[in-house]
Amino acid sequence: MIDATVPEVGLDKETRDMILETLKKYAERKLTPEFLLELDHNDTFPHDVLKELYDPMSIGLHLLFIPEKYDGLGGGAYDIYRVSEIMASVDLGIATGVLATFLGSDPISVGATEEQKQHWFGRIAEEALLCAYGATEPQAGSDLGAMTTKAEPVEENGEVVGYNITGRKQWISNGGVADIYTILALAPGGPSWFIVDADAEGFTKGKPEDKHGIRASNTAALFLDNVYVPVDRLVGLEEGKGLAQAQAVFGYTRLMVGAFGLGAGWEALRRAIRYSQERIQGGAPLSQKQGYTHKLIVPNAAKLEAARTYIEWVAERLDSGEEGLQTEGAVAKYMATEAGNKMAEDAIQAMGGYGYTKEYMVEKIKRDVRITTIYEGTSEIMEWTIARDRWQEHLKSRGDYYKEWANRLAAIHQEYPDNGANFAAMAMRALAVILERCRLDRLTRNQHVLFRLGELVAYAECAAVFAERVVQKPTEAIQLDVPTRQALARIFAREAALKVAADGLRWTIGAGQTDPNLAASLDLPGIYQAQTGNVADMDFAAEQLNKVFTA
Known part of the structure; x- marks a missing residue:
């Protein structure tokens, strides 16, 4: 297995792992389910918890996002994502309270003078100020x-x-x-x-x-x-610099909220898997039944891991100093929070009546994760942002933006045929056709069409990045091995291709497109044929997920 690679900007792996392990141990010791349910029931903000998490002599979590030159740890976007996911898997309310300080200080980070940074970051670090x-x-x-x-x-x-x-x-x-x-x-x-x-x-x-x-x-x-x-x-x-500074912040903050959705979603998925291993129905555990795993578990795992891979891709680019990633931040937030919200919903269904009770926690996770599709820009704002920006790329490139990406995916498929890059390339080519048809028939005058384009772009890009990175840059953030994540990449890429083509056809026809041969141009027969092997991939993924998350 190839080692995961992360940028040199930010923490080294040893320091990051130490912080994550400290957080996990603190959560196991202090943030028990009983305590968290009590906070939830009483609607209580845990001042003492925040004080302990911010204590520089123990965890000093707020130091993560303060540059080293201002007495912080100098964590990067990748580090923030990893901590955000862990915190959200424990309790999204506490995660929001802790990491709101990151949001609050971000305008200082991107817009303040050197003297202002020295003063305010120095105070935040030394006094553990909440922002x-x-x-x-x-x-x-x-x-x-x-x-x-x-x-x-x-x-x-x-x-x-x-x-x-x-x-x-x-x-x-x-x-x-x-x-x-x-x-x-x-x-x-x-x-x-x-x-x-x-x-x-x-x-x-x-x-x-x-x-x-x-x-x-x-x-x-x-x-x-x-x-x-x-x-x-x-x-x-x-x-007059406020909006530009806010836009500069969005690449980071939306990545963080995406990680919240990822952490909550995976925690709900883990609980559903472990429940399924213990719940016997018809003489066998639910974990062995396709009607359970192939509807409620595997598709959600594929979406969550596609979103994770996209988050890591964006985080690495941010940590390399790249700017202007607001669109990518919007895609990351949109896919991860929608995936987390869907998984939490399905976890309740997976546990039946138990899932609907507070004792089993997934009911609380569902209520908590719902906000991630709302704050830091609603999912609808994300769809609009994604569609607007990628529409401009389509126009500037004269329709070649996604065609060229599809060609790169085809080359990757030749080297790594198990990644699902061929299916992701189908999604990209279908997306290019849909965008061009919208241009020719001026269909983006319909706001709903524009918003749906944002959704299709997000699916296609996540499928592409997942296929590109699943072998070359496997994640260090989860226990799944490369073959399992390759299966998930294929499952998600097939879904993305079908979604782009079928939904794209639906909405362009609904808006009055004029090409009688559009379905053929989208290669719908080929995309349907590409679903061959999907159930076998889901069987394999379900088996591996059960092995990793044994109760």
């Missing part, structure tokens, strides 16, 4: 450009010395418990980030939201009434 990210507003939702919070300059002797901020923020993680807040407000020069202390005059916090899930996290509205901040609290000391 919050104040962007979302009641009427604007994920549309940051529609915000109404204002920052009015305060002048003395003709010089700006500070700002009075007035407005409201909604759905803010750590909103009622943070020590410092980064607040996005509209200054005369445009949207800008400001750093606000929790005890600033005129700054009040709403009561904790009574939420469907992640009840161990604190979510609250923020109210700012002429809250004065000195000019040195303007991130970067220049107005």
Whole structure:
């Protein structure tokens, strides 16, 4: 087996493994199911847990995202993904509370001056400050450009010395418990980030939201009434950079939320597998029945691992210093959170009446993971972002963007015929045909068609990246061996090809496409024929998953 490779930027493997093992041991000792269910039932934010996780003398988890030059550990995107998955597999509410500090400090990371970074990262590291990210507003939702919070300059002797901020923020993680807040407000020069202390005059916090899930996290509205901040609290000391800074953040934050969906989804899957090994029906355990494994387990494992591979691909690119990965971050978040949400739903079904009770935890996981398809940009916003950006790539390349990717996959198939790259290439070619037909018939005037294109792009790209990396760069994050993940890659790539072709045909016809031979152009017969061997692959994957996750 080829060793997994990760970027040199960030932690070395030994340090990362030590942090992950420390987290696991802490969770086994302190974050028992009974304790977590009590937090959930009482809607309690666990201050003591956060204090222990942030204690520099024990775990110092907040140091992970602070650069070494500011007394942190200098973790990269890959490290954040690994920790996020582990935390979410334990409790997504606590994960949200811990890692909201990462969100809150990110505008400082991407936009602050060197002096500001020295000051604020130094304080966060030394004082273990909780942070919050104040962007979302009641009427604007994920549309940051529609915000109404204002920052009015305060002048003395003709010089700006500070700002009075007035407005409201909604759905803010750590909103009622943070020590410092980064607040996005509209200054005369445009949207800008400001750093606000929790005890600033005129700054009040709403009561904790009574939420469907992640009840161990604190979510609250923020109210700012002429809250004065000195000019040195303007991130970067220049107005109008806020939206660009927020966009720069999205590659990281959406990756993190994707990892939340991944961690919660895999935990639900593990619980469903272990239950199936003990539950006897018709003289045999459910784990040996295709009606159970091939509907509720294997397809979800394939989606989750496709999403994982895409997350790791994006994380490595971020850690190499590559910029402009907002689209890839959107794909990662969309696929991983939708996959995690679906797995949690199926885990309840897999456990029947037990799954519907709180004792078996999957009911709680389902309520918790649901938020991942909403916060940091809803799934619908992700679909729109993906479709908009890849539509531009299709136009700029004159239709060759996905054709060229399909050709690369065909070459990979020659070297690694078991990866499913040939099926992923089918998905790419079908996607290129659908996009071109949408161009010729101007079908993207229909918003629904545009959104569905975003979904199809996400499936096709995840299938491609999974097939490209499953042998060359196997993950270090899960116990599955390469042949098992190859089977999952083939299963997912077949599904992606069929989804792109069948759903693409459905919606283009529904929107009025004019090509009578479109089905043939999509190679639907070939894609259906490519399903040969799928049940055998699912049999193998089910068997291997049962071996790895023995009760």
